[in-house]
Amino acid sequence: xxxxxxxxxxxYVISFLCxxxxxxxxxxxxxxxxxxxxxxxxSLIEKVISIYKNFLSTREASGAQVSEKGILQVLLDIRFAxxxxxxxDFKVNEELSxxxxxxxxFRRKQDHIQTKSAVRDSVDGLIYSFSQKLDPIDWLTYEPYxxxxxxxSYLRHAVLFGFFVQLNRKYTDTIQKLPTNSESNIMRCSVVxxxxxxPISAPALSSRGNSGKPITAASNDITSRSSWEAxxxxxxxxxGLSNSLSCESKGLSNIEVSVHLKSKLADAPxxxxxx
Numbered sequence: 435x436x437x438x439x440x441x442x443x444x445x446y447v448i449s450f451l452c453x454x455x456x457x458x459x460x461x462x463x464x465x466x467x468x469x470x471x472x473x474x475x476x477s478l479i480e481k482v483i484s485i486y487k488n489f490l491s492t493r494e495a496s497g498a499q500v501s502e503k504g505i506l507q508v509l510l511d512i513r514f515a516x517x518x519x520x521x522x523d524f525k526v527n528e529e530l531s532x533x534x535x536x537x538x539x540f541r542r543k544q545d546h547i548q549t550k551s552a553v554r555d556s557v558d559g560l561i562y563s564f565s566q567k568l569d570p571i572d573w574l575t576y577e578p579y580x581x582x583x584x585x586x587s588y589l590r591h592a593v594l595f596g597f598f599v600q601l602n603r604k605y606t607d608t609i610q611k612l613p614t615n616s617e618s619n620i621m622r623c624s625v626v627x628x629x630x631x632x633p634i635s636a637p638a639l640s641s642r643g644n645s646g647k648p649i650t651a652a653s654n655d656i657t658s659r660s661s662w663e664a665x666x667x668x669x670x671x672x673x674g675l676s677n678s679l680s681c682e683s684k685g686l687s688n689i690e691v692s693v694h695l696k697s698k699l700a701d702a703p704x705x706x707x708x709x
Contacts, residue, residue, distance in 0.1 A: 437576065437579065439576060439579055439580050439583060440503075440506055440507045440510045440583065441587065442510075442583075443511050443587060444511050447511045447514060447515055448591070450515075451519075451594075451595050452594070454474070454598075455596070455597045458471065463597050468601070471521070471601060472601055475519045475521050475598050476522030477522070478519050478522070479519040479520075479553055479557075480553070482512070482515050482516075483557065483560060486512060486560055486564075487560065490560070490563055490564065502572075505564055505567050505568055506580060508564055509564055509565065509580065510583065510584050512557065512560055513581065514584055514587060514588060516553075516554075516557040517584070517605075518591070519598055520554075520601075520604060521599075521600075521601020522601070585608050586610065586611065588604065590610070
């Protein structure tokens with residue numbers, strides 16, 4: 435059995451709430467006091483309730499009938515607007531708070547609960563009046579699925595209407611999920627797989643028989659190279675010393691001796707490279 439139910443509020447309801455959030459943002463919503471936004475939300479939800487009550491009374495007076503799909507959409511719209519603007523129920527009126535300073539804490543709490551429940555009672559009464567236009571058995575079948583769609587729509591629009599949602603966030607324990615209907619126009623992104631960790635390979639160890647040869651060859655190479663460098667350095671130092679003594683014996687100046695030694699040392703790497 436396939437049941438067609440609205441899954442999101444009407445366009446005019448979303449546009450109405452978006453314009454209200456844009457107005458708050460225009461005057462600097464990040465610096466407004468919370469009580470101001472609560473009072474604004476309360477005035478909006480009271481206006482929404484009065485509009486739907488006038489709509490219902492006008493339809494009943496004229497005898498015009500509303501289709502079943504239309505009533506279901508109206509029910510979702512009322513519940514959605516009431517949930518988004520539910521922060522207005524916790525209004526703290528400045529004039530009321532001044533008058534209640536002399537009252538006891540229990541009386542203040544009781545007045546606060548009565549102020550909070552007044553709007554919710556109006557919304558529940560309005561939902562009940564519209565639900566009476568439906569078949570009772572059909573409404574019992576539709577109700578849990580309709581309210582589940584409304585909760586999912588509330589979670590999807592929580593960021594868009596953040597100025598009002600932050601006053602009283604609802605359905606925090608509800609898991610947000612995408613609609614599984616194949617006719618939905620919501621594009622679903624594919625799940626991106628996680629990158630696996632790169633494997634760390636252990637160094638390859640050669641066998642014991644072959645491991646000694648490269649080490650021996652390398653050690654022999656290092657020993658021969660160091661001995662050759664020591665030999666060449668000793669030979670060059672001896673040649674430089676003998677040349678300097680011969681130059682001094684010949685009566686050459688210190689400048690000529692240094693030039694002579696530099697020329698000999700410059701020729702030494704060329705000889706080592708050729709050897």
